[in-house]
Amino acid sequence: MKSERDHHFARAIRRDQLARIKQKRIREREARNARLGLPPFGTAERKRRAGVLANTATPCSCWLCGNPRRLFGEPTPQEKRWPRDEDDPAEKP
Numbered sequence: 001m002k003s004e005r006d007h008h009f010a011r012a013i014r015r016d017q018l019a020r021i022k023q024k025r026i027r028e029r030e031a032r033n034a035r036l037g038l039p040p041f042g043t044a045e046r047k048r049r050a051g052v053l054a055n056t057a058t059p060c061s062c063w064l065c066g067n068p069r070r071l072f073g074e075p076t077p078q079e080k081r082w083p084r085d086e087d088d089p090a091e092k093p
Helices: 006-038 043-055 068-071 077-081
Strands: none
Touching: 006 043
């Protein structure tokens, strides 16, 4: 069983990782906005965006950002790399 000290240490690591991811996503988003000529975020908007983007890298579910498998029925990258034949003997019991 983990000791109380290990529990607090694991929590500290999770918090650090979340803060690091938030900073990275905001940096990426601000670089994108600068390329597009959009104004930078305000402080409150920046904190809100950081929380949203830390859990989900895609800002929305439009056809550009969304899941291509769900939207267009495309195979996943793994399915593209490993196409299986209908007559594959490995599939048959």
